[in-house]
Amino acid sequence: KRLYIKGGTVVNADGELAADVVVSEGKILDVGPPGSLDARLQSAQVVDATGKYVMPGGIDTHTHLDSIFMGKNTPDDFFSGQAAALAGGTTMHFDMLMPNKGGDILGGYTRHSEAAKRSVMDYSFHMVITHWSDQVSEAMGKLVEEGMTSFKFFMAYKGKLQVSDELLMHAFHRCRELGALPLVHAENGDAIAYAQQELLKAGITGPEGHQLSRPPAVEEEATLRAVTLAKVAGVPLFVVHVMSKGAMEVVARARTAGQRVVGEALSSGIGVNQSLIWYSDFRTAAKFVMSPPIRTEEHRLAVRAGLAGGALQLVATDHCGWTYAQKDSGRNSFLELPNGVNGIEERMHVTWHQLVNSGLASPSRFVEVTSTAAAKAFNLYPQKGAIKPGADADIILLDPNIAHTISASSHHSQSDANIFEGHRIRGKVIMTISQGKVVWDGRKLAVERGAGRLIRRQAHGPLFHGLDSQRQAELLSFGHVPVSRSDTGGSSKEEL
Numbered sequence: 001k002r003l004y005i006k007g008g009t010v011v012n013a014d015g016e017l018a019a020d021v022v023v024s025e026g027k028i029l030d031v032g033p034p035g036s037l038d039a040r041l042q043s044a045q046v047v048d049a050t051g052k053y054v055m056p057g058g059i060d061t062h063t064h065l066d067s068i069f070m071g072k073n074t075p076d077d078f079f080s081g082q083a084a085a086l087a088g089g090t091t092m093h094f095d096m097l098m099p100n101k102g103g104d105i106l107g108g109y110t111r112h113s114e115a116a117k118r119s120v121m122d123y124s125f126h127m128v129i130t131h132w133s134d135q136v137s138e139a140m141g142k143l144v145e146e147g148m149t150s151f152k153f154f155m156a157y158k159g160k161l162q163v164s165d166e167l168l169m170h171a172f173h174r175c176r177e178l179g180a181l182p183l184v185h186a187e188n189g190d191a192i193a194y195a196q197q198e199l200l201k202a203g204i205t206g207p208e209g210h211q212l213s214r215p216p217a218v219e220e221e222a223t224l225r226a227v228t229l230a231k232v233a234g235v236p237l238f239v240v241h242v243m244s245k246g247a248m249e250v251v252a253r254a255r256t257a258g259q260r261v262v263g264e265a266l267s268s269g270i271g272v273n274q275s276l277i278w279y280s281d282f283r284t285a286a287k288f289v290m291s292p293p294i295r296t297e298e299h300r301l302a303v304r305a306g307l308a309g310g311a312l313q314l315v316a317t318d319h320c321g322w323t324y325a326q327k328d329s330g331r332n333s334f335l336e337l338p339n340g341v342n343g344i345e346e347r348m349h350v351t352w353h354q355l356v357n358s359g360l361a362s363p364s365r366f367v368e369v370t371s372t373a374a375a376k377a378f379n380l381y382p383q384k385g386a387i388k389p390g391a392d393a394d395i396i397l398l399d400p401n402i403a404h405t406i407s408a409s410s411h412h413s414q415s416d417a418n419i420f421e422g423h424r425i426r427g428k429v430i431m432t433i434s435q436g437k438v439v440w441d442g443r444k445l446a447v448e449r450g451a452g453r454l455i456r457r458q459a460h461g462p463l464f465h466g467l468d469s470q471r472q473a474e475l476l477s478f479g480h481v482p483v484s485r486s487d488t489g490g491s492s493k494e495e496l
């Protein structure tokens with residue numbers, strides 16, 4: 001059945017206008033001035049959008065669902081995590097797919113069929129690379145053929161997931177060759193490992209040890225290193241979870257110099273600060289532990305302003321919410337504290353509140369950072385990220401006048417903790433449409449297990465456009481052609 005979304009304000013990244021929207025068979029059929037599409041009203045379910053914003057569904061570029069991390073299973077799988085996402089206005093996400101033991105990425109990839117059985121909305125993956133070999137390089141090519149065109153590298157978690165600079169160089173060059181986008185978790189894992197031992201020796205075992213072992217400088221240094229290596233390799237780069245002012249400035253400077261770098265803010269990074277990590281109650285503190293750490297108010301405000309103003313390009317969640325009981329395993333040592341916080345359901349509301357209600361950004365910029373920029377970075381635009389004829393009908397209605405309070409008692413995640421507990425938000429997603437169907441009406445979900453689709457992407461997206469000719473010009477301008485020499489016995493005129 002068709003949907004006729006009538007009387008709302010349609011917002012795209014390039015502006016907003018009063019318009020009606022017709023949806024048919026999972027796609028946006030038409031967008032036109034109010035009343036102009038009335039001929040299509042017959043047999044359509046009418047959605048009254050008067051006074052509401054009609055916007056593209058959110059795209060979360062960074063989640064960890066149904067995953068084993070630090071030896072624990074995330075409480076949210078593809079059903080509960082995606083249901084939570086839909087209730088918060090997100091209609092597509094990119095999950096981090098871990099390789100099997102020994103770095104077997106093709107083996108890790110087979111996990112996606114499990115996700116498919118539970119999923120209720122569109123999703124895609126970034127494949128995590130932890131080892132390097134000819135087989136891994138070849139397997140990357142196979143995954144790109146399958147439409148999985150982004151690879152994630154951890155520069156932290158020493159002895160576990162951390163990769164070397166040498167691996168990054170191999171992998172960045174391979175990404176460049178394949179037209180696939182590399183993503184980095186940028187923190188200096190060696191510096192962190194050293195600090196962790198020093199802190200434990202000094203008797204600091206609580207969650208504050210996590211903070212102290214990962215100061216902003218270790219994030220900034222690794223971000224600069226990753227950006228530099230990507231520049232040397234001539235490949236675009238996506239920096240996940242930029243949490244500090246310095247790291248953000250590294251991204252912004254690289255972009256100002258013409259480098260193709262995308263910086264991802266997080267809902268946790270713009271929505272909360274680290275103050276409760278110093279609280280005496282363990283669970284209250286542990287709830288906020290993630291990497292890179294949630295930082296001081298100064299960093300939060302800087303990252304929020306940078307996201308609004310354009311220093312950062314989009315906002316994701318890094319949703320990896322744990323239960324309080326799971327966080328308890330870090331009571332004796334912060335090294336055992338599972339890293340990660342929630343956000344998949346809260347991101348759209350937190351971002352609306354922090355950017356639009358604060359007056360820092362327009363609804364169009366909100367759409368850009370929550371949806372359109374992600375679709376562009378991962379080569380899905382305008383199939384995703386726009387309310388335009390022909391686009392996927394992933395749409396949300398947001399009522400800017402409804403206030404609500406975020407709480408673990410009403411969220412849809414399987415976790416019992418919520419870092420945004422008690423946050424009062426003005427502006428509520430009162431309807432989510434996924435693949436052309438109303439799946440959230442502001443109170444209840446109508447989702448179907450298995451309805452989600454794995455979205456395959458084309459390599460060599462817009463971030464890669466022109467790179468080859470750019471490289472060619474660089475090589476020539478640096479005179480990288482063989483120098484012709486003759487043996488003059490050290491007595492050439494030039495030498496004298």
Ligand SMILES: NC(=O)NCCC(=O)O
Binds near residue numbers: 320
């Ligand atoms: N961010 C976090 O603390 N947990 C999830 C894994 C990661 O992205 O580093």
Ligand SMILES: [Zn+2]
Binds near residue numbers: 185240241291292
């Ligand atoms: Zn990370």
Ligand SMILES: [Zn+2]
Binds near residue numbers: 320
């Ligand atoms: Zn992550």
